[in-house]
Amino acid sequence: MTTNKDTPRLEIDLSKLAHNVRQIVDIFGAKGATVFGVTKGICGDPKIASVYLDNGITVLADSRLDNLAKLRASGITAPLLLLRFPSLKEAKSTVDLADISLQTEIPTMKELAKHAQQKNIKHKVILMVELGDLREGLMPEELDSVVEQVLPLEGLELAGIGANMACLGGIIQDDRNMTELSHLAENIENKFGIALDYVSVGNSVVYSWFKDTKDVKRVNNVRLGESILLGGRDLPEQKIPGLNLDVFTLVAEVIEAKVKPSIPWGEVFVDAFGNIPKFQDKGLIPRAICNVGRQDVSVQDLAPRKDVDIIGASSDHLIMDAKNSGLRVGDEVEFDMYYGALLSIMTSPYVKKYYMNDPFQSRDAG
Ligand SMILES: *Cc1c(COP(=O)(O)O)cnc(C)c1O
Numbered sequence: 103m104t105t106n107k108d109t110p111r112l113e114i115d116l117s118k119l120a121h122n123v124r125q126i127v128d129i130f131g132a133k134g135a136t137v138f139g140v141t142k143g144i145c146g147d148p149k150i151a152s153v154y155l156d157n158g159i160t161v162l163a164d165s166r167l168d169n170l171a172k173l174r175a176s177g178i179t180a181p182l183l184l185l186r187f188p189s190l191k192e193a194k195s196t197v198d199l200a201d202i203s204l205q206t207e208i209p210t211m212k213e214l215a216k217h218a219q220q221k222n223i224k225h226k227v228i229l230m231v232e233l234g235d236l237r238e239g240l241m242p243e244e245l246d247s248v249v250e251q252v253l254p255l256e257g258l259e260l261a262g263i264g265a266n267m268a269c270l271g272g273i274i275q276d277d278r279n280m281t282e283l284s285h286l287a288e289n290i291e292n293k294f295g296i297a298l299d300y301v302s303v304g305n306s307v308v309y310s311w312f313k314d315t316k317d318v319k320r321v322n323n324v325r326l327g328e329s330i331l332l333g334g335r336d337l338p339e340q341k342i343p344g345l346n347l348d349v350f351t352l353v354a355e356v357i358e359a360k361v362k363p364s365i366p367w368g369e370v371f372v373d374a375f376g377n378i379p380k381f382q383d384k385g386l387i388p389r390a391i392c393n394v395g396r397q398d399v400s401v402q403d404l405a406p407r408k409d410v411d412i413i414g415a416s417s418d419h420l421i422m423d424a425k426n427s428g429l430r431v432g433d434e435v436e437f438d439m440y441y442g443a444l445l446s447i448m449t450s451p452y453v454k455k456y457y458m459n460d461p462f463q464s465r466d467a468g
Contacts, residue, residue, distance in 0.1 A: 108454045109355035109434065110394040112447050117459035118346040119150065120157050122330050125345055127158035129309075130326075133318045138163040138183055138302070140327030143441060145169055145448045148176030149457055154330070155180050156461070161202070163325055167192060170199040183228075185325070187238065193217055202226040202261060206240045208251055211258060218257030226261035227252065228300055231286060233279040237270040242286060249290055262300025262323070263287055268307040275303060275311035284319035306335050309342055328441050335441075350444060352399065352437040352453070354392035354420065356429050362389050364423070374416040381413075388424040392435055395419050398450045403443035407436045 123139070130137055138161045139154035141147065146169025151162050155178065162178070164170050165186040173182060184200040193213035196203055198221075205211050205227045218225040229248060232239030240248055245263070252260055265283050267275050280303070287301045304325030312318065328334075331349060334341035341347065364384040373379045390410070395401070395418035404412065411423040422435075429435065439447070447453050457463075 105434070107353075107456060109353055110392075110398055110452070111353050111454040111456055113351040113353060113456050113458055114150070115346075115349050115351075115458045116149065116153050116461060118349045119153050119331070120461065122333060122345045122349060123154055123157035123159060125342070126326060126330050129342070130312065130324050131158075133312065134322055135312070135318065136160070136323050138304075138323060138325040139330065140164065140185065140305070140325055141169060141173070142166065142185065143327045143331055143444055143448070146172045147448070147455075148173055148178060149460070149462070150331075151176075151178060152462065163327075167195050167199055171195075174199060188214075197221060197223070197225050200225070202228065204228050204230050204238075204264060206230050206238060206248070208248065211252055211255060215255040215257035223257070224259040225257060226259045228262045228264045228302055229260070231263055231265050231283060233265045233267065233273070233282060235265075235267045235269055235271040235273040237266055239265060242282065245286055245290070246293065249294060253294060253296070260296065260298070262298045262302055263290065264300065264302035264304070264323075264325075266304050268305060275308050277311075277315055280311065280315070280321055281319060284321065287320045309334065331444065332439070332441060348438060350439060350447075352394070352404065352439060352443070352447060353434050354394040354437070356390045356431050356433045356435065357393045358389075358391040359424065359430050359433075360389060361386050363387075373414075379414065384423075388427075388429070389413070390422045390424040390427075390429040390435075392420040392422065393418070394453075398447060398453050399439075400442045400446040403440035403446075405438040405440070407438060410435070 127137055137159050139159035140163045141151050142165045144150045146164050151173055161181045163183040163185050170182045181201040184196055184203040188196040190213055194217045197217040214225050230239040232241050267273055287298050300323045301320045302323040303321055306326050306329035308324050333345035333347040364387045365381040395415050397417045401415040408427050410425050410427050413421045413423055
């Protein structure tokens, strides 16, 4: 394959992405749930966000205010949700940039309420509940008392409750914890005589519970990023049938290809990162170096599309056992990626981003 595009580069196929968005919206919509489209994995990229919005997603969610600001500055007018709790200092920008945010702390919500009142607007909050994953959330027994304190805060509107799973503790959604969340929502509605717009769960692992359960109960919203972008979660059984797994392609170029031994020789010291590396002796092997390294990507989260093995990487070099691939200098190598690789590539200024099958461009042209 020859092309004059720079390497390393990230190719983003917007038409494959659009397909994933439509599928996800349909799959979750079939059981009555709307989708918040999470953009943190792609740093709030406005082009990708626009594909979300053009294909059935109505609310965008990101963990960083900088990314929300980027989305707004690009002219996107859809409601925006802040996923990570803002610091107290960020309360004003949160009200300025986000229409909805996830919350647990009364002091933070008081700050938000104050700024929202000054602007004469209502900022929506979704109260997060801890269901066992132990990243963020109110303990279920605190929920009532927090609701009681939030409802009188002018400037805020209690839009729902939510929970986050599979982020720290590795705990997944199941009928037991999702039933608990539904009961908590019903209790609040009955006790305080209010209706909650959202009973919201995340993240992408929610798919396996969602497709298998007979009754999603009160769960009516999912917050998804990875499954839209990469077609599912890292585990093969979490891949969602019918979705494209290759929306993103990292392309690097071979800058050296030589037959060399498979184990280093000389006195053992340390590698570039202070570790003593271990190698398997396979005799002489064809070794290929690609022009991408740890400054660009979290190498352990890459999977080459060719039958070659990654041996290791330093800051700027990726070394592979080229096996029978016949790789030569100037050849391009394509890689699939797990979420960690996508995150690191998106934040590396050294990897150029190219949009493929851009519907907006052809629209402009036509
Ligand atoms: C990141 C995040 C999500 C989405 O996670 P994905 O794995 O990308 O689907 C959902 N909810 C919260 C609170 C998050 O921080």
